[in-house]
């Protein structure tokens with residue numbers, strides 16, 4: 541599903557920061573992987589490289605068999621929109637759109653008419669328990685509710701790959717646990733590969749593999765015996 545070979549990413553010209561350094565990593569379909577490590581160890585950079593938002597300075601990044609650097613910008617954008625769901629700590633919802641419109645947004649971008657996109661978005665909102673909040677704008681929702689809207693939006697295409705950058709980072713532990721249970725259920729149902737940056741061992745407990753980074757390198761790669769996802 542994801543294959544990194546000799547991947548490095550450095551920033552800056554004078555004083556170069558090596559954010560990711562000679563990384564080799566293979567992640568199979570439907571794996572649930574937590575990425576841990578101290579601040580500045582390269583976790584977000586790794587996610588950006590995998591979703592093609594950022595290109596490596598050296599090495600190869602393949603997602604679903606495709607070499608990202610060989611794709612055109614348009615093809616990369618399409619891959620990201622249709623095969624990769626992304627959930628960030630800050631939700632990244634569009635403030636002027638309602639919950640329903642936010643979830644429908646990726647479908648609208650793909651050219652679907654409102655009358656086709658919105659019923660699909662509405663059923664996704666039901667799945668995340670927000671049926672009664674569909675006409676609320678983000679500033680009229682709680683943090684946990686906003687995160688659930690972001691999850692509904694990320695899952696609208698049943699993505700092969702679900703990327704999270706501290707998806708529960710801004711939530712209290714009760715809402716965080718709720719979000720994790722929701723993600724866990726949907727990941728099982730869709731058999732998406734899950735790769736989630738987290739500082740929190742409770743979140744890592746939902747994963748069957750934990751990768752620890754330090755200074756842009758993998759310093760630990762542990763696998764656990766937990767029920768694999770099925771269904772795709």
Ligand SMILES: Nc1ncnc2c1ncn2[C@@H]1O[C@H](COP(=O)(O)OP(=O)(O)OP(=O)(O)O)[C@@H](O)[C@H]1O
Nearest residue numbers: 551552557558559578579580581582583584585586
């Ligand atoms: N656009 C950039 N320009 C220059 N340096 C950058 C840039 N983005 C990240 N870095 C540097 O690369 C290193 C890795 O950053 P990254 O954001 O991947 O860390 P992280 O593990 O996600 O940290 P955190 O837990 O704080 O989010 C850091 O030293 C950071 O300062």
Ligand SMILES: [Mg+2]
Nearest residue numbers: 583584585705
């Ligand atoms: Mg980060």
